[in-house]
Amino acid sequence: MKALAARRHHRAAPVVLLLMALLAVGGVYAAFAPSPAQAATASTADIETGKKLFQANCATCHGPSAEGTDIAPSLVGVGAAAVDFQVSTGRMPMAMDGPQAPAKPPQMNEEQTAALAAYVASLGAGPAIPTDDQVDPTQGDAAEGMALFRTNCAMCHNAVGAGGALSSGKAAPSLMNTSDRNIFQAMETGPGPMPVFNDAVITAEGKRDIIAFLTEQDKGSAGGNPLGGLGPVAEGLWAWVLGLAVMIGGAVWIGAKSS
Amino acid sequence: MSTTASNPKDLKKYTDPKTPAGKAADYLDQRTSIGVAVKEFARKVFPDHWSFMLGEIALFSFVVLLITGVFLALFFQPSMALVRWEGDLPQLHGQLMSAAFASTLDLSFEVRGGLLMRQIHHWSALIFMASIVVHMLRVFFTGAFRKPRELNWLVGMTLMILGLAAGFSGYSLPDDVLSGNGLRITDGVVKSIPIIGSYMSYFIFGGEFPGEHIVARLFTVHILLVPGLILALIGLHLFLMVLHKHTQYPGGGRTDKNVVGFPAFPVYVAKMGGNFFFIFGVLALMGATLSINSVWNYGPYDPSPVSAGAQPDWYMLFLEGSLRLMPGQAEIVTWGDFTLSLNVLIPAVVIPGLLFTFLLAYPFLEAKVTGDRREHHVLDRPRNVPVRTGLGVAFLTAFVILALAGSNDLIATHFHLSINAITWVFRVLLFVGPWFTFQVTKRICLGLQRKDRELVLHGHESGRIVRFASGEYVEVHTPLSDQERWLRVNYEATRPLELAPAADARGVKRKGYASEKRWHQLSRFFYEDRVEPVTPTELAAAHTTHDALAAADERGGELATASSHSADLER
Structure with a gap:
């Protein structure tokens, strides 16, 4: 204790104390924090809240009981996964009409999203929100995932998931900042122009392999800056605006050197 | 004279070289008389201007291509035999692939410095083609292709086409999905040629696409045939440049009968040396920091998948754009169930044919409508030949529009536009754009002349x-x-x-x-205004x-x- 007391006034003491306090608070939070809501057991209260949220925010287009209208599809049977995907990525509620719903900062918080998902799930059976286990990239095989991604996903989302164009203003978004849960849900529910990849097309393990492959991509390129992962057009652009421009600059410089 | 003749040993004391370099040079000169050539070249006068160094960028990036290419060839296996890759990369570990692709992966991840060499090689290829284009623009807009240099223009054009061939054949070697897609388009283009198309395709691929031979064949093309031809033609290109003497920009005291400038040694030897190291440095830096053609992202080739954003390297992008712009309805089935794929033939064969013919024929066309048989060694200022400058800009406009059309999907995603709308805009612009830029450029040139x-x-x-x-x-x-x-x-x-x-x-x-009247009309188009x-x-x-x-x-x-x-x- 004496040694500790002697160092009370050391100038690093406040920093050390602060770190310890942060560690303690973080540890307590981690121990007691509620685990993310798994909508497996939705209470009737949740469903009621969800119904109210639905009628306030979604019913204009999807109809008062989610039966669908001329401008928006029925949500009976789309499942909690579809709602969680659309609402947690901010795609729904849509801010304005367009070729497709773009991702934006979410309008609903986690509880509201869960309530909405519970309400829609109560209308008819559909894909549930995946468990953490189902989307855990460490349990997937990146090589299998790459093979699956290449044959099923890359034609729209680009070889590394950088995104690509579809017809008439629609687009397959970049997957680089999409959460593992949302990737899984998108495959299960087929949002917008995307087809549904149910378990008959890509098994649950396959989906996890794909997530593992995409996680590999986040580790960066072995060759340096990946230039957006967009391929030869981006490379050509850099060759001109950086490489050749610098070389022409060099030629001007060397040419201007007194002879 | 009498003193030197009487005592030659005294003279030797003054003339014999003393330094090691001097002794070595003297040794060589006594056996090869190379001193004559060195003296001739060292005193050769070149005019001074930075734009005369653009061709040097092409030359030096080609040297870098040769150096890195030799390294790559030591490790690459041009074989399409199926192997299982047991390397470290998780996303490809244990996958079946061709030996070509596997050796590319080994080259990138196992060989020390291999990925750096690959990337420098690829960046150099992009810069090589880009500098050729810029060099050609300089030659075109300043009229450096006029007599006596028309043939050297043709040599340069051939070099450019060979550069395309080198790029294309090299791009296809790693046998990844992206390069395979490129080969598939090539196969389609070859097959669109009437009558001989399908035979040609079978001949090239040794059977139905993709076959098992194409990588080995392209390897020979890429490391022997094309670089050999390029080297020989670079020799001819430079020989003709020395023979004709270099052109010079207009200015006081410069005429078609002189060359105003500095001697090759030491001025240009120093400048060229500096430029070489500068270019090598930029290429090495790009290869070290910017990833290019990461084949492990595309995966081993298999004819079924195509990924979004599948494009060729920039110099082939105009062809891609031409194909993307062509409406599909042009496929005609004639009597006897014979399919004429004009939807491929026109954009992939006819349009590039027209573009290259224009470039090849232009010096001869201009000479004919000018009615000029004199030699020209003083360059034109672009404004002083408004129609030529306008035509050059129009050509460039068409090329750029085609290249942009080849990137229409990326334009769509990055600017939030509809790809259908972009395609229609480019279809119209391909015809209207060159006409418009021609008129504007010509007017600007005439305006600048009036200002002068x-x-x-x-x-x-x-x-x-x-x-x-x-x-x-x-x-x-x-x-x-x-x-x-x-x-x-x-x-x-x-x-x-x-x-x-x-x-x-x-x-x-x-x-x-x-016939005279037709030429007269063309001549009036060129020189009436x-x-x-x-x-x-x-x-x-x-x-x-x-x-x-x-x-x-x-x-x-x-x-x-x-x-x-x-x-x-x-x-």
Whole structure:
């Protein structure tokens, strides 16, 4: 204790104390924090809240009981996964009409999203929100995932998931900042122009392999800056605006050197 | 003379080389007489301008391509035999792939410095083609292709086409999905050629696409045939450049009969050496920091998948764009169930054919409509040949529009546009754009020429306003220096060809009149609108008035303000 007391006034003491306090608070939070809501057991209260949220925010287009209208599809049977995907990525509620719903900062918080998902799930059976286990990239095989991604996903989302164009203003978004849960849900529910990849097309393990492959991509390129992962057009652009421009600059410089 | 003859040993004392380098050079010279050639080259005079170093960028990036290419060839296996890759990369570990792809992965991840070499090689290839294009633009817009250099223009064109061949064959070697997609398009283009197409495709691929031979064949093309031809033609290109002597920009004292500049040694040897290391450095830096063609992202080739954003390297992008713009309805099934794939034939064969024919034929076309058989060693300022400059810009516009059309999906995603709309805009622009830029460029050139006339006749605006005793205000212009004036008046405004009458003196119709008339029309298109350079008479006439003004100024014409040059006023 004496040694500790002697160092009370050391100038690093406040920093050390602060770190310890942060560690303690973080540890307590981690121990007691509620685990993310798994909508497996939705209470009737949740469903009621969800119904109210639905009628306030979604019913204009999807109809008062989610039966669908001329401008928006029925949500009976789309499942909690579809709602969680659309609402947690901010795609729904849509801010304005367009070729497709773009991702934006979410309008609903986690509880509201869960309530909405519970309400829609109560209308008819559909894909549930995946468990953490189902989307855990460490349990997937990146090589299998790459093979699956290449044959099923890359034609729209680009070889590394950088995104690509579809017809008439629609687009397959970049997957680089999409959460593992949302990737899984998108495959299960087929949002917008995307087809549904149910378990008959890509098994649950396959989906996890794909997530593992995409996680590999986040580790960066072995060759340096990946230039957006967009391929030869981006490379050509850099060759001109950086490489050749610098070389022409060099030629001007060397040419201007007194002879 | 008598003293030297009587005692040759004394003389040797002065002439024998003393330094090791001198001794080595003397040894070599005594056995090869190379001193004659070195002396000739060292004293060869080259004109000085940075734009004459653009071709050097191409030459030096080719040297880098050779150096890195030799390294890559030591490790690459040009084989399509199926192997299982047991390397470290999780996303490809244990996958079946061709030996070519597996060796590319090994080259990138197992060989020390291999990925760096690959990336430098690929960046050099992109820069090689880009610098060829920029060098060609310089030659085109300054009229450096005129007699006696038409043949060297053809050699350069052939080099450019060989560069495309080298790029294409190298791009296809790693046998990844992206390069395989490129080969599939090639297969489709070859098959679209009527009658011989399908036979050609079977011949190239050794059977149905993709077959098992194409990588080995392209390897031979890429490392032996094409680089060999490129090297030989670079030799010819440079030999002709030395033989013709280098062109020079217009300026005082520069004529078609002299070369104003500095000797190759030491000035240009130093500059070229510096430029080489600079270019090598930039390429190495790019190879070290910017990833290029990460084949492990595309995966081993299999004919079924195509990924979004599948595009060729930039120099082939115009072909891709041409294919993307072509409406699919042009596929015709003729009698006897014979399919004529005009939807592929027109964009992939006819359009590039037209573009290359224009470039190949242009020097000869221009010589014919100019009716000029003299040699030209002084370059044109682009403004002084408005139609040529306009045509060049129009050509460039078409090329850029095609390249952009080849990137239409990326334009769509990055600017949030509809790909269908972009495609239609480019379809229209491909025809309207070149016409529009031609007209604008021609007008700008004529305007600049008029500005030159104005400058020569009236001089620079000085900002000094003179008021005469009568109350009249006049601005005094400072006359141009001799160099400035020379640059602006020393050109020829070519006139259209004269057309002889249709019938001769006895009223008999002349043979060949119809053809002559067509050439005459083309000649008028080139040279009807022109701005004549200021003649000495005009200059003298202009000077009389200006000198009178200046004299009035000297006599003490009252000076008024309206000038930013207060120093002038206080004088």
